[in-house]
Amino acid sequence: MIYVCRKEHFNAAHKLWNPKWSDEKNVEVFGPCANVNWHGHNFELIVMVKGTPDPDTGFVVDLKKLSTIIRTLVIDKVDHKNLNIDVDFMEGKLASCENLVMEFWKILEPAVKEITSNGGLHKLTLYETPRNFVEYLGE
Numbered sequence: 001m002i003y004v005c006r007k008e009h010f011n012a013a014h015k016l017w018n019p020k021w022s023d024e025k026n027v028e029v030f031g032p033c034a035n036v037n038w039h040g041h042n043f044e045l046i047v048m049v050k051g052t053p054d055p056d057t058g059f060v061v062d063l064k065k066l067s068t069i070i071r072t073l074v075i076d077k078v079d080h081k082n083l084n085i086d087v088d089f090m091e092g093k094l095a096s097c098e099n100l101v102m103e104f105w106k107i108l109e110p111a112v113k114e115i116t117s118n119g120g121l122h123k124l125t126l127y128e129t130p131r132n133f134v135e136y137l138g139e
């Protein structure tokens with residue numbers, strides 16, 4: 001099994017805010033990330049695909065096609081957007097990296113399967129800052 005990766009990036013604004021809580025509790029739990037006037041991040045999304053190389057191309061997945069899928073289905077929906085307001089699949093969800101990456105998986109998994117030789121999506125890694133990141137294997 002070979003693991004092939006593509007990295008994409010996007011910029012987005014958000015706040016960490018639980019509408020069930022008071023303003024005070026949100027600030028207590030989320031600190032500056034609960035700023036009512038929002039804040040932004042330069043996100044990096046790494047998509048890891050596993051499979052065996054197609055004998056005719058030598059590819060597990062064509063990285064050009066993979067990039068197009070990630071950009072069309074995910075990046076275009078979140079880039080230069082407010083994750084709390086503008087993004088349909090985040091409606092009603094707290095705008096954490098964990099919730100974002102799980103939604104990305106639901107969108108990407110079936111599309112990646114279509115273009116992969118004998119495999120599929122293996123892992124998503126989402127960097128919110130150079131030091132904060134989450135990994136998700138769909139479990």
Ligand SMILES: Nc1nc2c(c(=O)[nH]1)N=C([C@H](O)[C@H](O)COP(=O)(O)OP(=O)(O)OP(=O)(O)O)CN2
Nearest residue numbers: 015016033041095096097098128129130131132134
């Ligand atoms: N489990 C999670 N914890 C936190 C999340 C998250 O999505 N999941 N998000 C945040 C904030 O949105 C943001 O990441 C915090 O940024 P910051 O603390 O500024 O991170 P830095 O790495 O830039 O900060 P340094 O402390 O300077 O390293 C918080 N928690």
